[in-house]
Amino acid sequence: MIKMKKILSTHIFFLSSLLWHGCVHPRDNYSDPLLESGIPKQWEAVDLNNSLSQDKNLTYWMDSFENEWLNEAVYTAWSTNPSLVALAEQTLAVGEEAVITGASILPQANVGANGSKSKRNLIGFNFPNGSTSFTSESFTSGINLSWEIDLWGKLRDQKNSAKKRFEGSQYDYEGARLSLAGQVAKAWYGIVESEQQLQLSKQMTVTFKKNQVFIANRFANGLASALENDLATSALASSQATETMRERIQNTQVKELESFLGYxxxxxxxxxxxxxxxxxxxxxxxxxxxxxxQNRPDLLAARLQLEASGYDLSVAKMNLLPSISLTGGPGSRSEEFGDLLNNRFRTWEISGGITQPLFNGGRIRANIRRSQALKKAAEANYRAVALRAFTEVETLLANESFLQQQEEYLQIASLAAQTAAKTSWDRYQRGVQGIFDTLDSQRRAFEAESRLLDTRKDRIFNRINLFLALGMPALPIEP
Structure with a gap:
């Protein structure tokens, strides 16, 4: 009869559990919303771009520049940039939070020892020649075990959510490393271009200085007008201002690179x-x-955040279910401290408990709605990151072709402008052409060369941004 009651009680317990479990929707199976919606199979700009190599063996995009000094600068930035170092420590902290969250699924054990001494008064008892009070001592020791049984998988989902967020933070860190490598590379070649622009402006200043001296001598001898002298002086001052501007820009760029390197x-x-x-x-x-x-760190991080939000929603729903816990453990109790290790004073205790939420002011239901909203927000953010990524790649791929053509045209324009400037100066010296057209042709020659340098820099920047948009690694983790 007793055995029958135990079996009946067990069945009632499991039937109740199934009924409670039916109140909660099953855990949502994760599916990638981008794959379901259908992503492009190929880039549209590939068909329009004739400046792409068929070589697919490039592993690290920094190798394409073949610059050991630049590689060293990137490794320096990775190790000393304070923002990246801070992000690395924050990533480690998120990892430890995942460990803390995951530990709740395991039993917890603590060992301890306690001692007490008490005095009691025997008031109302008339013992002849006896004491009206006595003292007692008590000592206990043992291992206290506690365990919340993860019957519904709530603790497991909490652990998985924390794990996904940690993995997402790792990709955030990888994305920051990749972005910093791109910033260092662009700052580096920005300085190179700025130095070339500075040398070009100095060359322009030297040219206009010679012009100004030549025309000033002619003006002093009455062979040139005051207008020609003023135009030459204005051209020289303008070139000197341009040279100063280039020095300022270069100084700013160098300081920017220093900040990336942590200096x-x-x-x-x-x-x-x-x-x-x-x-x-x-x-x-x-x-x-x-x-x-599969390559871009920001896309991978956004997808992991979406997966984590799905686990959070599952946990919020399972908060409606009862929680079951066990506590207890072995120990010993004695009036003498030295007897705590004696087997005769061994004790043990075990107890179980079940807790079912009944009334909480709607907090659990509100948390479910909150988790649902956060999951939808994570999915929308994932789509937004993907849309931005695909747009970046398409734009940068198209720019590869445009900038290549632009550089070719400017190369032709620069050579033609230099030839025209020399011809114009010869014509002015022979008195065939006025000074205004001569100075203008020289200025155009320098401007064409400056635009060519700027376009070459833009091509390099576009190439670096394309590598970043494709999620290609910059360098090995270690030199």
Whole structure:
């Protein structure tokens, strides 16, 4: 009869559990919303771009520039940039939070010992020749075990959510490393271009200085008008102003690079900057959109945040279910401290409890609605990150072709303008052409060369941004 009651009680318990479990929707199976909606199979700009290489063997995009000094600068930034160091420590902290959250699924054990001494008065008892009070001592020791049984998988989902967020923070850190490498590379070649622009402006100043001296001598001898002298003086002052502007820009760029490297800004770096911008080869053939989804750290982080929000929603729903816990453990109790290790004074205790939420002012239901909203927000953010990523790649791929054509046209324009400037100066010296047209042709020659340098820099920047948009790694983690 007793055995029958035990079996009946067990069945009632499990039937109740199934009924409670039916009140909660099953855990949502994760599916990638981008794959369901259908992502492009290929980039539209690939068909329009004839400046792509078919070589797909490029592993680290920094290798395409073949600059050991730049590689060293990137490794320096990765190790000393304070913002990146702070993010690394924050990522470690998120990892420890995941460990803390995951520990709740395991039993907890604590060991301890206690002692007490008490005095009691025997008032109302008339013992002849007896004491009216007595003292007692008590000592206990043992291991206290506690365990919340994860019957519904709530603790497991909490652990998985924390794990996903930690993995997402790792990708955030990888994205920051990749972005910092791109910033260092662009700052580096920005300084190289700025140095070339500065040398060009100095060359322009020298040219206009010679012009001004030549025309001033002619003006002093009555062979040139005051207008010609003023125009020459104005051209010289303008070129000197341009030279000063280029020095200011270069100083700012150097300080920016110093900040990326974790240095205090001084405006001077002891690095071997090359005298010219690198000549770019054809851009490597890009990976497919599906491959970019697996490469870009921001996309991977957003997807993991979406998965974590799904686990959070599951946990919020399972808060409606009862929680079951066990406590107890072995120990010992004695009036003498030295007897605590004696087997005769061994004790044990075990107890169980079940807690079911009944009334909480609607907090649990509100938390479910909150988790649902956060999951929808995470999904929308994932789509937004993907849309931004695909737009960046398409735009940068198209720019590869545009900038290449622009550089070719400016190369022709620069050579033609230099030839025209020399011809114009010869014509002025022979008195065939006026000074205004001569100075204007010289200015155009320098401007064409300056635009060519700027376009070459833009091509390099666009190439770096394309590598970042594709999620390609910059360098190995260690030199």
């Amino acid at each position: 205090f800004a001084k405006g001077s770096l002891d690095h071997n900057f090359s005298d010219s911008l690198p000549k770019l080869d054809l851009s490597p053939f890009p990976p497919t959109p599906a491959q970019v989804m």
